[in-house]
Amino acid sequence: MNMEAGIGSSDYTELDEGNARRRRMIIVASIMALVLVVAGVVALRVFRKPAAPVTDTAPGITVIVPGRHSVTTEIPAVGNISARRDMPVGVAGEGGTVVRVLVEPGDWVKAGQSLAVIDRSVQVQQAASLAASIRQAQADADLARSQLERARKLVSNGFVSKADIEQKEATLDSANARVAVAQAQYKQQQAMIGRLDIRSPTAGLVLTRAVEAGQTVGVQSQALFRVAEGGKMELQAHLSEADLARIHVGSPAFVTPVGTTMKVAGEVWQISPVIDTNTRQGTVRIALPFNKALRPGGFAAAEIGGGVGDVPLLPESAVLSDQKGNYVYLIGPDNRAVRREVKVGDVDDRGVSIISGLTGREQVVASAGAFLNPGDKVKPHLAPSPR
Template sequence: MNYEASVQADYDGTPPPSEGDVLVDEQEVSRRKRVIIIGAVIGVLAVLALLFMMMHGSEDEPFQASADQLPSVTVAAPGTGTISGQIMATGTLAARREMPVGIAGEGGRVVSVPVDAGEWVKAGQVLAVIDRSVQNQQVNSARAQIDARKADARLAQANLDRALKLVDRGFISTADVDRLTATRDAANAQVKIAEAQYQELVARSNRLNVTAPASGLLLERNVEPGQVVSSGSGTLFSIAKGGEMELLARLSEDDLAKVSVGSKATVTPVGSGEQFTGQVWQVSPTIDPDNRQGLARIALSYAKDLRPGGFASAQINGGSLVAPRLPESAIQSDEQGSYVFIVKPDNTVAKQRVQTGVVTEGGIAIIDGLDGTEKVVLRAGGFLNEGDTVKPVVETGEEAAN
């Protein structure tokens, strides 16, 4: 075979590519790939933007989805009901009527003290016995004086009787009769004086003993046997009349205005798990200018767990009001205050400002902003925006309260 002919046959006439042409082709391919990638990214962003607009819509015109795509929210018309207002307060326990007992008589050395603090005493019961040995002798002397005066009176009467028998015979003059009559009357008067002096000494002797002026709980005992006491010794005993206690509950000006005499209250002493029922019997007519508080005095019956000077809390009924009640989950708040979402007749959501009141077992009272006929969103209000279209699911008032 001819070598040149063979080479000629293998060559098709196209010159082989140069090194520069190969570099240009690679750059073109790289550019096309970048264009494709950028286009794909732009397409994905466009799809995401469309989905976002579909879900949230614009600020001016909320997106309106189909009925199947609308979010379901639980709503309820709360209605209205009577709500008892509750006012919380704290204060100090004290005897409602505390009676200080001291020396009413002359005093003396204390012989015995038969009672102690914490005991129940009766009216007239002896609390402390005072030595009365000297007074007893004075009483005995006064009693003897009465006997002597009575003897003088009998003698004066006998003399008068004899004179009256002799006056008709002329042996006794009328003047003598008058003198004897005066003597008899003076003797009788001396008897009465002696009896009065005796009664005075007996009364003084009886006043030596310290007695309870009324029945009640003995709170304090400040005297011991052997002690010498007098009218200047101060308070020896302190008694809570009838055992009645009270709570001096401190309230702010606003709360004090809501409380009235006769309001029921539940008192819980510190350290005691028991609760005691009482009622407000006096509302302070003045306000302390330093702390802007006043006193509501709550009367309590006797109980051993009610100790004067102790601390206690009280829940006072502050009247009643008629208002809707909502669960806590329905109430939202921001820098402007509290609000709820209500569903309007076209199923769009609107923000409604409200004023909350007392918290009860049935929910939070709404004292302003609702009349009870609105459809209020009970839950998931934090995920809604004003103007959103929703699918309301109505619950009864009883289910809503739960």
């Protein structure tokens, strides 16, 4: 049987159309696959993050080598004003009732000037009695002398024995001794009367008065007056061991009392020879002339000249501080940050002077130290030091 004879032309036409559809589907699927591949490649190229280059992450830091510079240092201090020589004045004698007070605080007095007077009526009567005793003893001595002289004239005639002469000489000596005793007692009483005047031991300024007329005073009484010798004042301030080593007797100073803008010139006249073991501080005393603004007991600030010295200078940005004090960051040989405690001095347009903690040859972080921690790795860049 002939199979081809059974297939008509319409059957061939249907077969061709089916093949064409399959080819179109394959072509479309291939195109879509190609599009997806291209889109994936583009997406990878667009959204893929480039690999980070391997670099050194240490931050760059500006450092300086400060060296040493000549500066005039001033040491700040605070303290209390007091009289340089504060003289307490009290009762020198037996005391009694005060009848007059002759001065007020703020008065100037001379050495030996009477400040107050104590009642002396009893002592005056005692002195009068002693004066009478002197006259009586003197009369007895005069009589004894006359008798001795008459006896000496009669001894050559034999009317008076040598023993009588010796007795009369002894009587005269005894009478003269009684005169001397009476005179000494009288002078003693006069001295005691003089001590009833409360007198200033020195010329100066009366600071306080603690007595009124009618008050009974004695040797156990507190100081009745306080006198500043010559009106001279001083400021007593406490400084650290390091600051004490920078000053000397004669160093100039300027003192500003609280509540004023005035600067009173003075100079250091005494430096404590000992250091307090608890505070590690010593006392410096600044001599000051009389000034109405300088009141004993008042508070004042001082600037003490520490002389000229060679010290490292740093920009203010290099010096940091926290609860432990001032410090800077140095760069070690391995380019790592190292903390160093320092003590700062004066600040001027050149920078901050470093009193202790640096030699001047170190590499010091000039800025950005606040962002560092000890041990951080950095890349130092050297900059000129302040001048």
